[in-house]
Amino acid sequence: MPVLTRLIPSPLVVDIRRGAMDDLAGVLHDQRISTSGKLAVAISDGSGRALRERLAPVLPGADWYSVSDGTIDSAVRLANGIKGNRYDAVVGLGGGKIIDVAKYAAARVGLPMVAVATNLSHDGLCSPVATLDNDNGRGSYGVPTPIAVVIDLDVIRRAPARYVRSGIGDAVSNISCVADWELAQRVNGEEVDGLAAAMARQAGEAVLRHPGGVADDEFLTVLAEGLVLTGISMAVAGDSRPASGACHEINHAFDLLHPARAASHGEQVGLGACFAMHLRGAHEQAQVMATALRRHGLPVLPREIGFTVDEFVEAVDFAPQTRPGRFTILEHLHLSTDQIRDAYADYAKAIRS
The missing domain is CATH 1.20.1090.10 (Dehydroquinate synthase-like - alpha domain)
Structure with missing residues (x-):
């Protein structure tokens, strides 16, 4: 009998709305991604500090790891720090560099990864790829798709x-x-792959045709959804x-x-x-x-x-x-x-x- 369906690698949770970051602990608990609350959270040296102050009270079981840059060396250091600590998941809290470092580190230690994006600069936040700087320039590394994606529109609005x-x-x-x-x-x-092509193309068309702008919550939601769908399209295609x-x-x-x-x-x-x-x-x-x-x-x-x-x-x-x-x-x-x-x-x- 032929296989009539296929499994699509995609996040268990995609939460795009105002105030989403404040509900992070509850979302991870409800979806059984982290029932213990024991998380490894990767943040930047700069803006990540303010986010840590905001989230630390609602993530009491988290350990916080500062990431200095988007290099393969930083990703390996993060993985080595996480290894052996019995976390439920790795959370990448920040922009593209932090999320890519967290993706690679989570893959290296065999943990699910949660992407909490603080800007919408590119489609890597939900892709099965970590783009990291290395000695030869920049490399793309295959990683699992994030198990959850959280995008707080209030945070997005505060980014440049x-x-x-x-x-x-x-x-x-x-x-x-x-x-x-x-x-x-x-x-x-x-x-x-027709499904992957359709997802990527429609994500682009939705953003292209939307009449709103960067100050509009509805437009930001469509853009965020489009970037997530593009990442999933790459997972579907395997490329x-x-x-x-x-x-x-x-x-x-x-x-x-x-x-x-x-x-x-x-x-x-x-x-x-x-x-x-x-x-x-x-x-x-x-x-x-x-x-x-x-x-x-x-x-x-x-x-x-x-x-x-x-x-x-x-x-x-x-x-x-x-x-x-x-x-x-x-x-x-x-x-x-x-x-x-x-x-x-x-x-x-x-x-x-």
Whole structure:
């Protein structure tokens, strides 16, 4: 008899609302994630201190671990500190770096991980990937999906608005990423997981089409849900493919070529996604995406993040080297430097009109 269903790795709890952080202990207890209250909580050296003061009274059984940076060394140190202490779970309380460090450490010691996000800067908060700096630059490590995701909109509102804008760019870029995946299927026969593609694309479309803004709870909820769904789509696919295409290759190229000047992840992938859509001939869609990103204060031209046209052309030319084996519109067209320059001139003219 054929298998008619499949199990999808996803969190037991996704709690997105105002005041959610104050109910963390109750949620973990009710879902039997931590009935004893014995938790290892990873926080940053900076803003994490204020969060510890707020949550320590409601998490009396927790031990608090300070994380200095988002490196593999920090993740290993956290794992070594946690090991042997018989915790119920590891809680990553903070932004992307803290959550990724906690993901890796929890995986290393075999404990479930709870993501308590304090900003919405990218889709890594619920993904099966930990992105950590190492001696060779930056690496992506496979980890289990968080067992719970808690996003307190009151906390999100207190974070700088640029973090929300970055998350918008990352979510909207899904549309381009899925288009790249489908291109790889048509040209190379690469298998596309339809469920993963649908989840990632609809998450991007929901953010793209929503009329609200960064000060609107309804919009923040849709964005948070979109980032969570994108993470789950990667778990479904068993790969970052639903949310990583030409736009992310361009982002990685900026990071590698200009590490001291690189903008936020979401700003760079949003710009890359608009350009990639233009390259594949989807000019109307590129215009829609550019208009939405501009409305939220995101860049759609390289000069808006401090790069010249020559530097953008260099990044696009270098981009395919950042993900060997990944097939996107960049690999498909295999443009020369002059062709990239001409394509960019057409793109810049089109989105100004």
